Amino acid sequence: MRPRGFTLVETVVVVAVCAALAAILLPGLRAASGAARTAACTSNLRQLATAAHSYAASFDGAMPAAVLYVLDGGSVRTVAWDFERVGGEVRPGAVWAYSDVPPAVQQCPAYEGPPTGSDPYTGYNYNTSYVGHEGTLPHAGPGGTMLDGWDAARMGTPTTAIRDHASTALFGDGGWRGGANKFMRAPSGASEGDVSVACAGAQAFRHHGGCSCVACLDGSTRTFAVPARGTAPASLLDSVTGFPRNGFLSDDDSSYGGP
Numbered sequence: 001m002r003p004r005g006f007t008l009v010e011t012v013v014v015v016a017v018c019a020a021l022a023a024i025l026l027p028g029l030r031a032a033s034g035a036a037r038t039a040a041c042t043s044n045l046r047q048l049a050t051a052a053h054s055y056a057a058s059f060d061g062a063m064p065a066a067v068l069y070v071l072d073g074g075s076v077r078t079v080a081w082d083f084e085r086v087g088g089e090v091r092p093g094a095v096w097a098y099s100d101v102p103p104a105v106q107q108c109p110a111y112e113g114p115p116t117g118s119d120p121y122t123g124y125n126y127n128t129s130y131v132g133h134e135g136t137l138p139h140a141g142p143g144g145t146m147l148d149g150w151d152a153a154r155m156g157t158p159t160t161a162i163r164d165h166a167s168t169a170l171f172g173d174g175g176w177r178g179g180a181n182k183f184m185r186a187p188s189g190a191s192e193g194d195v196s197v198a199c200a201g202a203q204a205f206r207h208h209g210g211c212s213c214v215a216c217l218d219g220s221t222r223t224f225a226v227p228a229r230g231t232a233p234a235s236l237l238d239s240v241t242g243f244p245r246n247g248f249l250s251d252d253d254s255s256y257g258g259p
Helices: 008-058 195-199 234-241
Strands: 065-072 075-080 083-086 089-092 124-127 133-135 169-173 212-216 221-224
Touching: 008 124, 008 169, 008 212, 008 221, 195 234
Parallel strands: 065 133
Antiparallel strands: 065 075, 075 083, 083 089, 124 169, 169 212, 212 221
C-alpha cells in the first residue's frame, strides 16, 4: 500500500503553527541581534577613545585634530582624525595610527547607509566643536606666506579646561539626513559660526530601541535614548539633520564640553 500523505487540513494546521512560532520568536531574535550590534558599537567607540588618549599622551595632552588641510605640491591634502587618502592610497590618521586594533573598529555595525565620501569605514564622528582642532583651507598669511595645516586651524578646548569628562562626548554615532558624518557638532554652532553646519554634524539614533551610542572623554560609554532638537529652526532640522532619526545629545552644548 502507498503511504498516506498529509491532508490539506493537516498541512494548513502545520503552516499555521509554524507561522505562530515565527511571530513569537522573531521579535526576540531581532532584539538579540540589535543588542549585539549595540554592544559591538560601544566596544568600537571605547577603543577609539583609548586610541585618542594614546595620541594625547604622546603630544603633551593635546587631542588629535579633527581635520587639517595641507598644501602638497599643487594640491590640497585632507588629513582627518581617522585616515587620509593620498591619491588612491588610504593612510592611517591620528586615531587609527595610535590604535592597536583593526581599522574596522571605525565602522559602526548598525550603519547600513552610503559611505561618507570615499571613506572605507563609515558611521562614527569625532567631537569637532570643542575637543578636536579644525583646519581651514590654506590661505595667505602675513607677508604673503601661505598658512596651512596646524597654522590654519581653529584650536579646540584643552581637555584640562573641560569640567565634566564623564558627560562630554568624544566619539559617537554620526548621522544627518544624507547618511553618516565624521565631525560631531554641538547644537549652538558657536564654534563653527554657522548653525546649519552644526545641523549636519548631528548624532544618529539608529540602534535597537532608537538609541545613539557615545564614548565620553573619560573613556566611558553610554547610550542616549531621546534625540534633542537643539536651538536650530525646524526647517534645518528637517532638511539637514533629518530629525528625529538624527539629533543632538542635548539642547545646549553641555554634552559636548561647551558652557
